[in-house]
Amino acid sequence: MNNYVKALFQAYYHEIPLASLTPVDLPKREFGFIIPDKKGMIRHKAFVDAKDYKAFLVQNVPIHAYYSATLYNSPWKDRMDLKDYTGCDLIFDIDCDHIDTPCKQEHDTWTCKECGQHGTGKVPEKCPSCNANSFEEKSWLCDECLTKAKSETVKLIDDFLAWDFGLPPDSTGIYFSGQRGFHVHLEGEKFRTMATDERREFADYITATGISLPSLGFNSKGSAITGFTIKDPGWRGKIATRLLRLLDDLGNDTDTSALSHELQETLKMDKGVLEQRLKNKDPNWTLKKIGDAKWNSIMNFIIADIKCEIDVPVTIDIHRLIRAPNTLHGKTGFKNMKLTRDQLTTFDPFTDAVAFKGNEERIKMLGDVPRFRIEDRNYGPYAKDDIETMSLGAAVFLMCKNLGVVA
Amino acid sequence: MRSMIIQAKTMQIPINILCKYPFLNASMEYVKQKAIAPIDALYLHAGILDRIRTIFADAMENKEETKALAHDSDDAIYLYPWIRIILAFMKLPRVTNKVANLLSKQFNKLLVIEDESTLVLIARDQGITITRVAENQAIVINTVSFPFRLPVLEFLKIEAKFKSPAWKLVNRLLQGGYVFLRKHDIARMIEELVKNKVSEVNPALNDEDLKNTFMAEPPLKIFYDGLLASTKEKIATTGSVDEALPIDDSAFPPCINAILDKNTKGVNLTHSERLFLVYFLLTIGKTVEEVLDLFRSQPDYNEKISRYQVEFAAGKHGKQTQYKPHNCMTLESLSICKKADPIFGSKRCTEPKTPFKNPLTFYRRTSWVRAHGASQSMMSNASKSETPDQEKTPKESEPE
Numbered sequence: 001m002n003n004y005v006k007a008l009f010q011a012y013y014h015e016i017p018l019a020s021l022t023p024v025d026l027p028k029r030e031f032g033f034i035i036p037d038k039k040g041m042i043r044h045k046a047f048v049d050a051k052d053y054k055a056f057l058v059q060n061v062p063i064h065a066y067y068s069a070t071l072y073n074s075p076w077k078d079r080m081d082l083k084d085y086t087g088c089d090l091i092f093d094i095d096c097d098h099i100d101t102p103c104k105q106e107h108d109t110w111t112c113k114e115c116g117q118h119g120t121g122k123v124p125e126k127c128p129s130c131n132a133n134s135f136e137e138k139s140w141l142c143d144e145c146l147t148k149a150k151s152e153t154v155k156l157i158d159d160f161l162a163w164d165f166g167l168p169p170d171s172t173g174i175y176f177s178g179q180r181g182f183h184v185h186l187e188g189e190k191f192r193t194m195a196t197d198e199r200r201e202f203a204d205y206i207t208a209t210g211i212s213l214p215s216l217g218f219n220s221k222g223s224a225i226t227g228f229t230i231k232d233p234g235w236r237g238k239i240a241t242r243l244l245r246l247l248d249d250l251g252n253d254t255d256t257s258a259l260s261h262e263l264q265e266t267l268k269m270d271k272g273v274l275e276q277r278l279k280n281k282d283p284n285w286t287l288k289k290i291g292d293a294k295w296n297s298i299m300n301f302i303i304a305d306i307k308c309e310i311d312v313p314v315t316i317d318i319h320r321l322i323r324a325p326n327t328l329h330g331k332t333g334f335k336n337m338k339l340t341r342d343q344l345t346t347f348d349p350f351t352d353a354v355a356f357k358g359n360e361e362r363i364k365m366l367g368d369v370p371r372f373r374i375e376d377r378n379y380g381p382y383a384k385d386d387i388e389t390m391s392l393g394a395a396v397f398l399m400c401k402n403l404g405v406v407a
Numbered sequence: 408m409r410s411m412i413i414q415a416k417t418m419q420i421p422i423n424i425l426c427k428y429p430f431l432n433a434s435m436e437y438v439k440q441k442a443i444a445p446i447d448a449l450y451l452h453a454g455i456l457d458r459i460r461t462i463f464a465d466a467m468e469n470k471e472e473t474k475a476l477a478h479d480s481d482d483a484i485y486l487y488p489w490i491r492i493i494l495a496f497m498k499l500p501r502v503t504n505k506v507a508n509l510l511s512k513q514f515n516k517l518l519v520i521e522d523e524s525t526l527v528l529i530a531r532d533q534g535i536t537i538t539r540v541a542e543n544q545a546i547v548i549n550t551v552s553f554p555f556r557l558p559v560l561e562f563l564k565i566e567a568k569f570k571s572p573a574w575k576l577v578n579r580l581l582q583g584g585y586v587f588l589r590k591h592d593i594a595r596m597i598e599e600l601v602k603n604k605v606s607e608v609n610p611a612l613n614d615e616d617l618k619n620t621f622m623a624e625p626p627l628k629i630f631y632d633g634l635l636a637s638t639k640e641k642i643a644t645t646g647s648v649d650e651a652l653p654i655d656d657s658a659f660p661p662c663i664n665a666i667l668d669k670n671t672k673g674v675n676l677t678h679s680e681r682l683f684l685v686y687f688l689l690t691i692g693k694t695v696e697e698v699l700d701l702f703r704s705q706p707d708y709n710e711k712i713s714r715y716q717v718e719f720a721a722g723k724h725g726k727q728t729q730y731k732p733h734n735c736m737t738l739e740s741l742s743i744c745k746k747a748d749p750i751f752g753s754k755r756c757t758e759p760k761t762p763f764k765n766p767l768t769f770y771r772r773t774s775w776v777r778a779h780g781a782s783q784s785m786m787s788n789a790s791k792s793e794t795p796d797q798e799k800t801p802k803e804s805e806p807e
Binding site for chain 2: 081133163164165166167190191194195197198200201202203204205207208209210211212215216217219226232233234235236237283312313316
């Protein structure tokens with residue numbers, strides 16, 4: 001972090017109202033910070049008072065600030081077994097990194113640390129050239145990535161937490177992480193007492209892990225298929241409802257390319273009959289041209305579409321540090337910010353989370369910069385040493401990524 | 408006695424139900440109200456000792472039903488705590504598990520034919536706050552009725568202990584924060600709670616004073632010594648699958664083999680993979696040094712940190728907890744399960760009749776079969792040495 005950005009971060013922490021910075025149950029949480037010029041993460045910090053926490057941020061200006069989802073009686077102890085665990089919020093993390101989007105081919109790159117082989121998109125498990133498994137990764141952010149992460153978050157809140165788990169959206173804490181995704185926090189006592197096994201089951205429901213069609217009641221006897229109805233609770237109803245929408249999609253321009261052409265054509269032939277049965281809440285899914293194997297393929301497509309791409313280990317882990325509310329993200333200069341469900345609908349991270357607005361700066365590029373947008377202006381792509389005058393938010397964004405300096 | 412009603416907190420449960428289900432908290436309340444000293448109860452309810460003897464014998468024969476739990480009098484209410492006290496005296500985990508299994512299965516058989524309002528009373532006594540769904544909201548799936556509902560987080564507290572796919576939340580009927588359940592789901596949940604309760608070591612029952620008082624009574628001591636002897640004899644004759652076997656690396660489950668393969672190739676293991684590998688290897692008897700040897704091939708190996716972490720897992724630091732490896736469902740969530748992997752996968756992981764719930768079971772069963780199969784095979788080869796064409800090829804004698 002250069003001094004220019006450091007001064008801006010410091011001013012931000014100086015100005016921010018104490019209340020918006022303070023997490024619930026602050027004294028019971030462990031804090032961790034990445035601070036410029038200090039090696040590794042500074043962990044096991046705790047604050048009895050929000051003013052002390054704010055003073056620490058102003059004085060040390062961390063690049064990243066984290067707090068524990070876990071509550072402890074002694075959060076400052078440097079060994080986990082001495083901290084005295086009392087409970088842990090239930091956290092869901094939706095991150096672009098875990099979602100396959102076509103745009104990654106355009107803006108994410110990797111370079112093999114062994115042989116220098118270079119590629120775009122998702123990092124391979126092994127280098128195709130030398131089989132090594134150590135890479136330098138460069139990922140980028142774009143509207144497409146964050147729009148997909150946002151739609152997954154909406155799915156999590158509306159289709160799973162509200163509809164299935166009965167948790168009204170205003171009872172969930174929704175946060176933009178400040179860079180590549182969203183966090184959803186459930187903070188009530190009933191969530192804090194959940195054991196790891198229970199958290200895993202909760203996450204498995206959302207990710208459809210361990211889903212079993214026979215256990216759900218999908219049944220085939222000879223050529224007769226018994227499926228689900230749209231009024232059924234749980235995954236039964238979700239699958240039936242999505243199937244009805246799939247039939248509708250087959251007749252319009254919606255992209256259904258993930259389903260094989262052959263299956264699409266077969267479904268189209270019986271579309272009318274099946275649509276009618278689904279609308280009549282009739283679980284009879286027997287169709288002449290679709291046997292067990294084809295139904296399995298259709299079900300796999302539907303389940304993959306319904307499930308939500310949460311990062312499961314985050315939900316299961318009861319000792320996880322997560323980004324602290326309303327702190328700044330050192331890789332973007334964006335704010336981590338709390339949102340209501342309504343705000344999420346219209347939330348534009350490239351505008352609403354930009355912490356620094358106002359003056360323009362002339363920025364010299366330190367490397368190749370892909371296209372990006374800050375507020376309503378598009379920038380780039382730029383080559384190394386290009387100079388551009390840009391908004392303060394865009395300038396900070398590039399400086400945080402070590403791709404620009406004030407010219 | 409039949410008209411008596413016990414009020415436990417806000418619930419009123421008739422005495423016949425307390426006798427029928429002596430594990431109820433309300434039944435314990437009844438015993439407390441009677442204020443009879445535990446030893447005196449054995450003399451006042453003379454049939455209890457005979458019943459205990461029968462129950463232990465039935466349990467050791469792996470029965471799932473016993474006539475000794477008959478609930479024709481309030482003997483049954485005193486019988487249940489005494490079974491648990493005797494188990495606490497014995498401190499034999501295998502016997503405790505067998506008795507827990509017998510009792511819980513027996514109660515299940517009664518519960519599934521119980522009327523719905525009584526079932527609600529029993530469940531609520533056990534802390535399962537089920538409610539009967541209003542007639543117009545009842546869920547019926549393919550003519551099967553789901554008349555009860557339970558808040559999802561309460562369901563998870565019980566369900567997380569079940570290992571069958573049918574009990575996973577993802578395969579259940581969930582809506583609006585409630586899981587919809589059938590009558591025999593409730594019976595099964597209560598069965599599991601009873602099983603856990605009987606299996607757990609309850610410090611209140613492990614009372615040295617009570618044991619001394621009990622043993623000081625000659626008839627009771629004779630009864631106990633006889634019961635202990637016959638139970639131990641039964642253990643000896645049924646043999647054990649837990650006997651110590653040498654560590655057999657070739658019996659590892661697919662998930663462990665896949666991690667070891669990555670490790671051999673110097674591929675960085677994820678945090679979850681490392682933890683699981685350490686817990687697994689320590690549990691099957693590898694030493695801290697043997698485990699550390701494996702990690703020395705890791706690109707980011709740090710002797711000091713790794714040693715502390717492996718020793719921690721072995722219970723040498725912190726709370727001295729010896730951690731067990733994750734079960735198969737957790738491994739599936741963590742993407743560590745390799746049951747269907749084209750290279751490491753094994754059809755034995757997915758055999759429908761005997762699915763493994765924990766990779767340890769895979770390992771123990773495989774190594775046991777190998778050890779015993781090998782010795783049997785040697786014997787059979789010796790006896791058939793004159794007919795070599797009937798011998799199995801080495802490949803065929805592999806467990807896979």
